[in-house]
Amino acid sequence: MRFIHSSDWHLGQTLRGFDRTREHQVFLDWLLQTLEETAADALLIAGDIFDQANPSAEAQALFYRFLADARRRLPRLDVVAIAGNHDSPGRLEAPRRLLKDFGIHMTGHCSLQDDLADAPTDGVLDRLLTPLHSADGEVCAWLLAVPFLRPGDLRDGSGLGHQAALRAVYRRLADAALERCRNAEALLAMGHLHVQGGIVSELSERRLIIGGEEAVDVGVFPEEAAYVALGHLHRPQAVKDHPHIRYAGSPLPLSFPEADHPHQVLQVDLGGEGVVITSLPTPRAAQLLRLPAEPLSLDHVVELLSTYPFAPSESGIWPLLEVRIREAILPVEFRQRLEAVLEGKPVRLAGIDRYRPALPDPSVDEAATAPARADARRLDPAQVFARRLDEEGELPDRAELEAAFAELLDQAYQGQGGRA
Numbered sequence: 001m002r003f004i005h006s007s008d009w010h011l012g013q014t015l016r017g018f019d020r021t022r023e024h025q026v027f028l029d030w031l032l033q034t035l036e037e038t039a040a041d042a043l044l045i046a047g048d049i050f051d052q053a054n055p056s057a058e059a060q061a062l063f064y065r066f067l068a069d070a071r072r073r074l075p076r077l078d079v080v081a082i083a084g085n086h087d088s089p090g091r092l093e094a095p096r097r098l099l100k101d102f103g104i105h106m107t108g109h110c111s112l113q114d115d116l117a118d119a120p121t122d123g124v125l126d127r128l129l130t131p132l133h134s135a136d137g138e139v140c141a142w143l144l145a146v147p148f149l150r151p152g153d154l155r156d157g158s159g160l161g162h163q164a165a166l167r168a169v170y171r172r173l174a175d176a177a178l179e180r181c182r183n184a185e186a187l188l189a190m191g192h193l194h195v196q197g198g199i200v201s202e203l204s205e206r207r208l209i210i211g212g213e214e215a216v217d218v219g220v221f222p223e224e225a226a227y228v229a230l231g232h233l234h235r236p237q238a239v240k241d242h243p244h245i246r247y248a249g250s251p252l253p254l255s256f257p258e259a260d261h262p263h264q265v266l267q268v269d270l271g272g273e274g275v276v277i278t279s280l281p282t283p284r285a286a287q288l289l290r291l292p293a294e295p296l297s298l299d300h301v302v303e304l305l306s307t308y309p310f311a312p313s314e315s316g317i318w319p320l321l322e323v324r325i326r327e328a329i330l331p332v333e334f335r336q337r338l339e340a341v342l343e344g345k346p347v348r349l350a351g352i353d354r355y356r357p358a359l360p361d362p363s364v365d366e367a368a369t370a371p372a373r374a375d376a377r378r379l380d381p382a383q384v385f386a387r388r389l390d391e392e393g394e395l396p397d398r399a400e401l402e403a404a405f406a407e408l409l410d411q412a413y414q415g416q417g418g419r420a
């Protein structure tokens with residue numbers, strides 16, 4: 001069997017106020033065509049479908065239009081999607097019953113206490129355990145579709161730690177799947193979480209700190225899983241020493257530092273050869289440019305921009321530009337100068353990253369003072385909190401404080417729809 005693994009679409013995202021809908025549309029059109037060309041049996045979407053818990057009507061229309069087109073053009077395709085930390089579990093799962101009749105499986109939430117305490121019931125298993133079918137309609141794999149789990153989802157009264165509780169969730173589902181296996185079908189798992197050793201991307205991945213731990217051990221996944229389709233980290237990568245445990249990464253850059261990622265979806269073939277994984281690069285619908293490569297003075301930057309060969313992408317979308325300026329004091333009219341030099345050029349000015357020249361006084365510890373002056377938009381609230389805790393010196397309950405802060409932050413994002 002063959003399936004496509006993708007994640008972290010973040011439909012509805014805006015980057016510094018610029019809408020990404022056309023870029024997402026180019027990706028979704030490409031994905032449909034790719035599913036057709038590769039004759040895939042299934043599509044696995046490992047969370048963060050939407051950028052916000054309360055996505056815009058436009059973002060939801062993008063998603064549901066894609067599902068409808070997929071159903072029409074690929075009537076046999078199994079689609080399985082789980083909620084990520086950006087998605088609202090309830091909202092994602094609301095149309096579950098309707099979509100299930102079209103071969104589309106959405107899992108928003110899962111609770112160790114309520115759903116999986118003892119022997120999970122059939123109703124629960126239907127939500128969390130999905131059969132995947134090959135071309136002849138036979139069940140050829142069972143997929144454990146575990147959405148992003150919050151601390152409350154993993155409390156079961158037995159005092160299991162976060163990691164042990166997560167392992168228990170996968171174990172119970174794996175046991176139930178093995179019971180359902182008839183002809184040695186493959187076992188596959190899906191998750192939206194941060195596995196230890198993963199390379200993080202700044203700015204766009206909301207940090208997950210649960211139970212004082214930022215990342216979980218790879219041992220939470222059942223050993224029998226032939227492939228583990230992960231979401232959350234935006235850089236595509238395999239978990240160290242586990243080539244079959246993979247992050248597909250986001251299909252397009254969600255922040256300027258992500259512009260260099262090799263954006264892709266993964267094609268996974270299960271068969272006599274074992275597991276064969278092929279990277280399929282996604283189209284770059286809009287360029288994200290950071291100019292210059294190293295920050296320069298305003299005069300130098302203006303000069304560079306005046307001659308830079310900006311051009312729309314193949315899809316006709318103008319690049320987004322972040323300019324990098326190194327100046328001790330910026331003249332008040334710096335923005336007008338940048339806008340003037342870019343006027344009439346096919347480019348959208350999305351950000352000005354300002355750096356300060358090194359301080360002349362060698363007694364000033366720049367490393368210690370620089371973060372305090374960083375652009376507020378670039379500060380991670382959890383890092384600000386950590387810095388504040390640093391000032392308190394040794395704190396015996398630091399891990400607990402950080403975990404409580406992370407939980408509050410998560411609730412705040414859920415409430416207001418999150419950030420990029």
Ligand SMILES: [Mn+2]
Binds near residue numbers: 084086205232233
């Ligand atoms: Mn994400």
